[in-house]
Amino acid sequence: MGLSLAIELGWRGVPVTVIDQGDGRVPFPAGEAIFSRTMEHLRRWGCAEEARAESAPPTDYPHRTVFATSVTGHVLAEFDYGVTNRSPGAYGSLTPEGPAFLSKFSFLPLLERTARGLPSVDIRFATRLETFEQDSDGVLAVVRDLENGASETLAGAYLVACDGGRSSVRRALGVEFEGMFAQGQNFAVHFRAPQLLDLLRERLGGPAVQIHTLSSARRPYITVVNGVDEWRLSVYLEEEPEPKDAVAWVHEAVGAPIDVEILAAQPWSGHCVVARSYRAGRVFLAGDAAHLLWPKGGFGANTGIGDAVDLGWKLAAVLQGWGGTALLDSYELERRPIAVRNVTEASSNWRSDSQLAPDAALGRADAEGDRARGEMGEMIRRSRGKEFRCTGVQLGYRYSGSPICVPDGTPEPPDEPDDYVPSTWPGCRAPHVRLPDGSSVLDHFGRGFVLVVSGSADPSPLVKAAHHRGVPLTVLRLADPAAARLYERPLVLVRPDGHVGWRGEQAPADPVAVLDRLRGAEAGDPAAGSVMETRPVSAGVATRQL
Numbered sequence: 338m339g340l341s342l343a344i345e346l347g348w349r350g351v352p353v354t355v356i357d358q359g360d361g362r363v364p365f366p367a368g369e370a371i372f373s374r375t376m377e378h379l380r381r382w383g384c385a386e387e388a389r390a391e392s393a394p395p396t397d398y399p400h401r402t403v404f405a406t407s408v409t410g411h412v413l414a415e416f417d418y419g420v421t422n423r424s425p426g427a428y429g430s431l432t433p434e435g436p437a438f439l440s441k442f443s444f445l446p447l448l449e450r451t452a453r454g455l456p457s458v459d460i461r462f463a464t465r466l467e468t469f470e471q472d473s474d475g476v477l478a479v480v481r482d483l484e485n486g487a488s489e490t491l492a493g494a495y496l497v498a499c500d501g502g503r504s505s506v507r508r509a510l511g512v513e514f515e516g517m518f519a520q521g522q523n524f525a526v527h528f529r530a531p532q533l534l535d536l537l538r539e540r541l542g543g544p545a546v547q548i549h550t551l552s553s554a555r556r557p558y559i560t561v562v563n564g565v566d567e568w569r570l571s572v573y574l575e576e577e578p579e580p581k582d583a584v585a586w587v588h589e590a591v592g593a594p595i596d597v598e599i600l601a602a603q604p605w606s607g608h609c610v611v612a613r614s615y616r617a618g619r620v621f622l623a624g625d626a627a628h629l630l631w632p633k634g635g636f637g638a639n640t641g642i643g644d645a646v647d648l649g650w651k652l653a654a655v656l657q658g659w660g661g662t663a664l665l666d667s668y669e670l671e672r673r674p675i676a677v678r679n680v681t682e683a684s685s686n687w688r689s690d691s692q693l694a695p696d697a698a699l700g701r702a703d704a705e706g707d708r709a710r711g712e713m714g715e716m717i718r719r720s721r722g723k724e725f726r727c728t729g730v731q732l733g734y735r736y737s738g739s740p741i742c743v744p745d746g747t748p749e750p751p752d753e754p755d756d757y758v759p760s761t762w763p764g765c766r767a768p769h770v771r772l773p774d775g776s777s778v779l780d781h782f783g784r785g786f787v788l789v790v791s792g793s794a795d796p797s798p799l800v801k802a803a804h805h806r807g808v809p810l811t812v813l814r815l816a817d818p819a820a821a822r823l824y825e826r827p828l829v830l831v832r833p834d835g836h837v838g839w840r841g842e843q844a845p846a847d848p849v850a851v852l853d854r855l856r857g858a859e860a861g862d863p864a865a866g867s868v869m870e871t872r873p874v875s876a877g878v879a880t881r882q883l
Contacts, residue, residue: 338624338641339499340448345649347455358465370635372731376434384451393440394564396423401545407592414717416725433777496620504626510617516610526583529598531566551695557590607631609684615669628676633686636679650833664857671736689720723755733757736764743839770820782835785809794827802848
């Protein structure tokens with residue numbers, strides 16, 4: 338998450354230093370499912386097209402998930418929504434960027450290149466955060482170069498810990514996780530199998546990004562890595578594995594003794610925990626330092642990138658002088674409920690999956706086998722489908738109860754993991770709609786606030802209030818009646834992160850008060866024009882320990 342936060346801050350012109358004790362290499366592939374919302378952020382950063390063009394697996398590889406007795410056995414159920422890394426499929430009407438399936442071997446280098454391309458971003462690998470201290474003026478962080486042993490003290494306005502589940506920063510702050518640890522023990526294997534892709538075409542009707550099997554109680558499932566010959570296998574495990582077990586598990590999942598080369602293997606545990614708090618003074622937690630969850634649905638990295646975007650624009654606003662003193666308090670109030678929602682949903686997906694039990698009848702070539710497979714397929718479609726078309730999780734999260742959104746008294750829209758209904762209810766992601774020039778309305782969000790105007794509504798009171806407060810605001814007019822209907826109100830004020838902050842039939846009676854609330858200003862906060870003398874130091878030191 339450190340790289341994502343660095344990009345968000347650097348894209349906004351804020352100086353940031355990333356401290357990483359690793360060397361930048363990816364030791365193990367995981368977290369390939371990149372949500373539409375995350376791809377929308379990459380689109381804004383200018384690297385979404387590169388992510389798709391240089392992706393592994395290839396751009397035309399289908400995002401198809403198959404449940405089968407084994408790769409060479411019987412198909413029980415499948416989930417395919419026409420999505421590839423090039424085509425949004427069923428997501429096309431909802432977003433300008435469909436989901437992507439990107440190997441970490443290509444995704445993290447892309448983020449690093451994007452971050453390094455921003456003049457205000459400094460990335461330091463082989464560097465460890467030793468200690469830090471903070472006061473009312475900023476944070477001092479002592480870091481050590483692991484190659485030459487030299488230490489250095491960095492001064493920053495803020496420190497953001499993106500250093501994973503064992504975060505040393507979180508421990509130093511005394512912040513604990515809440516929830517359930519190690520709900521299950523698992524083992525993952527990165528392997529090479531040149532024959533597997535052909536077997537998928539021959540026996541399972543074509544390539545798939547995941548193949549879940551019911552070949553044994555271990556329930557081995559295979560995930561694509563490069564779309565050619567590299568894969569990852571995971572098993573539910575209660576005992577310590579033997580080195581030879583990994584090959585046997587692959588053969589078990591495939592149902593045939595194919596050639597297998599083990600590249601790496603490691604144990605892992607599924608968790609359902611969220612940090613008790615996300616902030617201590619000038620130090621913040623983000624990503625796995627703030628929440629750990631089951632990799633059932635791909636929620637982990639995407640939730641962390643959402644943290645980075647939410648915190649990034651708020652840090653920038655405060656450092657650039659137009660954000661109020663309460664703006665940074667809203668980070669925890671907005672993002673922690675989303676983490677609780679997502680870790681709970683991921684755990685629910687795991688529980689649903691763990692209820693699927695192998696049955697010898699599934700492999701029978703008779704009427705009893707047909708019956709067993711039909712019943713199991715129906716159970717899978719009923720209980721597991723919401724993980725694989727989680728449009729609500731991807732696009733439907735909203736900041737209900739946020740102190741920097743203005744409620745309008747209307748009921749909150751439904752929040753279902755597998756269903757997304759576009760809405761401009763305050764706190765929701767502003768809906769995607771195509772404009773006459775071919776762009777998405779989302780392409781016009783990001784730098785500051787955007788007032789989306791339709792019909793004859795007068796935006797001038799809010800424009801004048803923004804000018805008075807020094808808040809960046811532009812006006813975007815919707816001429817298309819269908820787009821205006823989608824936005825539900827003639828005036829919709831969209832925040833820099835693309836979420837709706839306020840909406841109305843006409844300008845508010847006190848537009849300055851509305852802008853003050855949205856910028857996190859408390860009573861007595863000065864206007865932005867009088868607090869622009871922010872000292873020239875780094876916005877944060879984002880640490881991520883691999």
